[in-house]
Amino acid sequence: MLQNASITEIAEKYKPLWALDSVGALLQWDMETYMPLGASKPRGFTIAQTQLLRQERMLQLANLVSKAEKSTDLNDSETGFLRVLKRDLDYFTKVPPKLLEDIIKTATEGTVVWREARKKSDFSMFKPYLEKMVGLKRQEAEKLGYQRQPYNALMDRFEEEITTDDVDRIFSSLRSELKGLLTKVLSEGKFPSTHPLEEISYEVAAMKRVNEAALKLLQMPEKTFRMDISTHPFTTSMSIEDVRITTRYEGKDFKASLYSTVHESGHAIYDLQIDPSLDYTPLSRGTSLGVHESQSRFWENFIGRSREFVKRIYPNLKANLPFVARYSEEDVYRYVNSVKPSLIRVVADELTYNFHIMVRYELEKKLIGGEMEVAEAPGMWRDLMEEYVGVRPRNDTEGILQDVHWSEGLFGYFPTYSLGNVIAGMFYNRVQKDLNLKTVVANGELGRVKDWLKERLHKYGAVYSPKELQKRAFGETYDPHWLIKYLQEKYLA
Numbered sequence: 001m002l003q004n005a006s007i008t009e010i011a012e013k014y015k016p017l018w019a020l021d022s023v024g025a026l027l028q029w030d031m032e033t034y035m036p037l038g039a040s041k042p043r044g045f046t047i048a049q050t051q052l053l054r055q056e057r058m059l060q061l062a063n064l065v066s067k068a069e070k071s072t073d074l075n076d077s078e079t080g081f082l083r084v085l086k087r088d089l090d091y092f093t094k095v096p097p098k099l100l101e102d103i104i105k106t107a108t109e110g111t112v113v114w115r116e117a118r119k120k121s122d123f124s125m126f127k128p129y130l131e132k133m134v135g136l137k138r139q140e141a142e143k144l145g146y147q148r149q150p151y152n153a154l155m156d157r158f159e160e161e162i163t164t165d166d167v168d169r170i171f172s173s174l175r176s177e178l179k180g181l182l183t184k185v186l187s188e189g190k191f192p193s194t195h196p197l198e199e200i201s202y203e204v205a206a207m208k209r210v211n212e213a214a215l216k217l218l219q220m221p222e223k224t225f226r227m228d229i230s231t232h233p234f235t236t237s238m239s240i241e242d243v244r245i246t247t248r249y250e251g252k253d254f255k256a257s258l259y260s261t262v263h264e265s266g267h268a269i270y271d272l273q274i275d276p277s278l279d280y281t282p283l284s285r286g287t288s289l290g291v292h293e294s295q296s297r298f299w300e301n302f303i304g305r306s307r308e309f310v311k312r313i314y315p316n317l318k319a320n321l322p323f324v325a326r327y328s329e330e331d332v333y334r335y336v337n338s339v340k341p342s343l344i345r346v347v348a349d350e351l352t353y354n355f356h357i358m359v360r361y362e363l364e365k366k367l368i369g370g371e372m373e374v375a376e377a378p379g380m381w382r383d384l385m386e387e388y389v390g391v392r393p394r395n396d397t398e399g400i401l402q403d404v405h406w407s408e409g410l411f412g413y414f415p416t417y418s419l420g421n422v423i424a425g426m427f428y429n430r431v432q433k434d435l436n437l438k439t440v441v442a443n444g445e446l447g448r449v450k451d452w453l454k455e456r457l458h459k460y461g462a463v464y465s466p467k468e469l470q471k472r473a474f475g476e477t478y479d480p481h482w483l484i485k486y487l488q489e490k491y492l493a
């Protein structure tokens with residue numbers, strides 16, 4: 001609760017900013033779902049204007065925030081409130097508007113060129129834009145300030161307090177443990193690398209019914225949540241009472257659609273379960289990208305791809321997708337958990353996914369740290385893919401041009417995907433101890449899992465930093481050992 005007089009004064013003045021964020025989220029959601037294609041230019045303009053307005057109003061709070069910092073009797077929510085505002089303010093005061101404008105402009109132009117370059121598999125088209133963006137991001141890191149590595153400043157924007165020391169430690173233990181596990185699983189062949197179900201087409205209307213059944217199983221609320229369709233699935237939150245996800249229907253390989261739905265629902269559950277008293281404040285959001293991703297991964301993989309969940313959804317699959325009847329429950333379980341070292345991150349399985357992130361992380365760190373030229377990046381990508389995943393891209397579409405992130409200037413974002421997996425492992429270990437998880441899922445009592453997560457994580461919103469939140473919940477931070485343990489138990493069973 002926010003009670004301190006100087007804090008409530010700021011909270012009152014923050015409300016229009018909160019509303020601008022909410023409007024921005026709705027505009028973005030509409031752009032990805034229902035907006036007519038021709039409207040992208042005015043929509044881009046409108047979004048940019050609301051962001052500028054927000055930045056302007058934000059800076060007006062600076063004096064009040066530094067005054068409030070002198071208060072000594074703040075509770076946890078109030079301290080968190082100031083922490084989150086200060087991080088925002090810090091960015092806008094340290095990064096000059098001209099630099100910010102250059103980044104946005106380069107991102108807009110660069111993304112258009114990246115799309116074309118990806119289609120033609122021609123890195124040389126995209127190279128000048130990437131060079132420009134890397135230069136701008138290095139400037140941004142200098143302005144923000146950092147310890148040891150400029151890349152730390154960029155990661156901190158997405159995952160507060162995380163450093164390359166943390167990530168190096170996590171990745172080195174994941175690498176050594178998962179490499180051996182992957183080799184073993186592949187040689188045993190219990191989990192197939194391909195499955196006939198991948199090739200069978202479904203009707204979109206039928207698949208939609210399956211996804212709706214999954215939402216029911218996850219006990220998603222009817223009044224404050226909805227699902228639509230977009231090319232790249234995402235979750236957005238207009239407020240704690242209005243959270244929306246999208247899913248995709250590619251017409252075949254039904255697991256892609258089903259698990260997109262479950263993944264995004266995991267994000268939505270987090271947003272929906274934040275304490276309502278935090279609504280209209282900067283605390284009414286998840287505390288970091290890594291923690292947010294831990295929730296989506298937890299539901300998608302740890303719960304959704306478990307035997308018990310497959311058992312629950314199986315009758316529904318058979319009822320709506322008649323071809324499923326030719327396959328047993330066990331077959332479907334193997335199909336949704338197939339393991340295949342592949343070139344593309346977004347289709348990677350649980351065992352190989354983190355290796356894809358490591359490739360990107362190593363490259364980003366070197367580019368931002370000035371240890372590598374952009375020209376060397378495609379070759380380094382191919383070498384690292386071969387070393388980590390065991391497959392070598394034949395061209396840049398399969399390699400360095402596959403993700404949109406770098407064209408948009410999102411350096412320091414990739415590691416949060418793996419951090420999410422690591423944190424999810426920690427939650428899985430705890431929830432197993434506290435609830436009889438397998439039985440709970442087998443009985444379809446997923447509300448109990450949601451309540452458990454709400455009490456330990458969701459209700460706090462952004463009150464605690466990701467590290468603080470983990471310390472409170474687990475007494476430790478970013479411990480990869482639980483993820484490794486879970487994967488060993490699942491894939492060697």
Ligand SMILES: [Zn+2]
Pocket residue numbers: 263267293296
């Ligand atoms: Zn996600």
